[in-house]
Amino acid sequence: MHLYLHIPFCRQACHYCDFHFSTNTSNKRAIVEAIAQEILLRKNYLPHAPIETIYFGGGTPSLLDAAELNLLLNTIHKHFQVEPDAEITLEANPDDLNADKLHQLNNAGINRLSIGIQSFHEPHLKFLNRVHSATEAEQSVKTAQEIGITNISIDLIYAIPAPDHSILVSDMQQAFALDIAHISAYCLTIEPQTAFGSWLKKKKIKPIDEEFAAQQFEILVKSLAAHGYEQYEISNFARNGFYSMHNSSYWKQRPYLGVGPSAHSYNGTSREYNVSNNARYLEAIQKQIIPATYELLSIADQTNEYLLTGLRTKWGVNKAKLQTLSDGAFVKTHEKELQKLKEKNWIREDIESLFLTESGKLFADRIASDLFIEES
Numbered sequence: 001m002h003l004y005l006h007i008p009f010c011r012q013a014c015h016y017c018d019f020h021f022s023t024n025t026s027n028k029r030a031i032v033e034a035i036a037q038e039i040l041l042r043k044n045y046l047p048h049a050p051i052e053t054i055y056f057g058g059g060t061p062s063l064l065d066a067a068e069l070n071l072l073l074n075t076i077h078k079h080f081q082v083e084p085d086a087e088i089t090l091e092a093n094p095d096d097l098n099a100d101k102l103h104q105l106n107n108a109g110i111n112r113l114s115i116g117i118q119s120f121h122e123p124h125l126k127f128l129n130r131v132h133s134a135t136e137a138e139q140s141v142k143t144a145q146e147i148g149i150t151n152i153s154i155d156l157i158y159a160i161p162a163p164d165h166s167i168l169v170s171d172m173q174q175a176f177a178l179d180i181a182h183i184s185a186y187c188l189t190i191e192p193q194t195a196f197g198s199w200l201k202k203k204k205i206k207p208i209d210e211e212f213a214a215q216q217f218e219i220l221v222k223s224l225a226a227h228g229y230e231q232y233e234i235s236n237f238a239r240n241g242f243y244s245m246h247n248s249s250y251w252k253q254r255p256y257l258g259v260g261p262s263a264h265s266y267n268g269t270s271r272e273y274n275v276s277n278n279a280r281y282l283e284a285i286q287k288q289i290i291p292a293t294y295e296l297l298s299i300a301d302q303t304n305e306y307l308l309t310g311l312r313t314k315w316g317v318n319k320a321k322l323q324t325l326s327d328g329a330f331v332k333t334h335e336k337e338l339q340k341l342k343e344k345n346w347i348r349e350d351i352e353s354l355f356l357t358e359s360g361k362l363f364a365d366r367i368a369s370d371l372f373i374e375e376s
């Protein structure tokens with residue numbers, strides 16, 4: 001099984017971010033204790049299978065001090081069997097990653113870091129309202145490597161407004177020079193509940209230029225491939241098989257338990273969504289109540305989620321699994337639609353599975369939704 005822990009605190013709000021977090025860290029210890037308590041309350045959510053991956057996401061999990069991180073890890077080890085080679089990832093911001101902190105994380109058992117670099121270009125970092133500098137971004141990776149953490153992923157953002165593609169190219173060159181195992185590259189999107197969203201509404205900034213974004217994506221994909229990175233999911237690139245085992249489990253629809261404010265859980269037939277509010281989360285857990293909303297997934301939900309996530313990966317969607325999930329509805333209704341997508345060269349298939357082609361990857365969500373089945 002797979003375990004996600006949401007650490008809902010950040011030093012400051014990035015202008016594009018709509019994840020759940022608070023910049024008020026006064027109740028950080030209490031929330032961490034509540035998450036440990038939730039682990040206990042939830043220990044029977046999934047059948048007793050050993051934990052294969054643990055993922056500290058957020059928010060900014062690198063804000064956890066040693067005692068907080070150890071409390072969570074000790075609680076997990078006490079109540080679950082953890083595979084000896086489990087992947088244990090922690091999302092970190094470069095400004096937190098000095099040598100002492102990295103030793104602390106390494107000693108606690110963190111064996112994979114996902115570092116939120118986003119860009120190595122100072123004005124872009126300022127535009128996004130990131131806390132860290134370009135120098136800190138580079139140094140955090142080098143220090144982690146010096147102390148022996150080799151399984152490192154960095155996040156980069158593309159389609160940040162710029163006169164041309166030279167900043168992106170230079171960002172990529174800096175990433176390649178750091179010799180990193182894994183790169184996640186996300187298109188800048190403007191979400192309504194963010195600073196960018198409100199500025200867009202007031203016309204203080206322009207919408208993301210879709211053509212510019214598509215050109216940047218193409219540059220990314222080509223230069224990552226030329227440097228030995230395999231695009232195993234549309235936004236995720238790995239060298240030498242250093243896939244994110246945790247994220248791959250989501251894309252392959254494996255069950256997982258998510259704890260902490262706003263975390264989701266999935267058991268194969270239903271989802272649960274924890275409340276996205278730190279105070280309400282704390283209050284409920286202190287009363288031994290899990291503040292989650294329950295959603296039973298219909299046949300259409302399960303099939304469509306599989307299409308949406310599976311098509312984005314190099315493994316594609318398995319046709320037999322699609323048939324089983326959709327109770328036979330998929331092939332009956334989608335032969336014509338599939339044919340059209342194949343004629344456009346957006347989808348290809350082999351005997352077992354359907355995959356997006358290179359040009360199809362530009363329209364992944366649209367293609368998946370063209371193939372969605374209807375609620376019966």
Ligand code: SF4
Nearest residue numbers: 010013014017058059
């Ligand atoms: S992008 Fe990361 S660091 Fe920035 S506000 Fe969102 S969760 Fe926090």
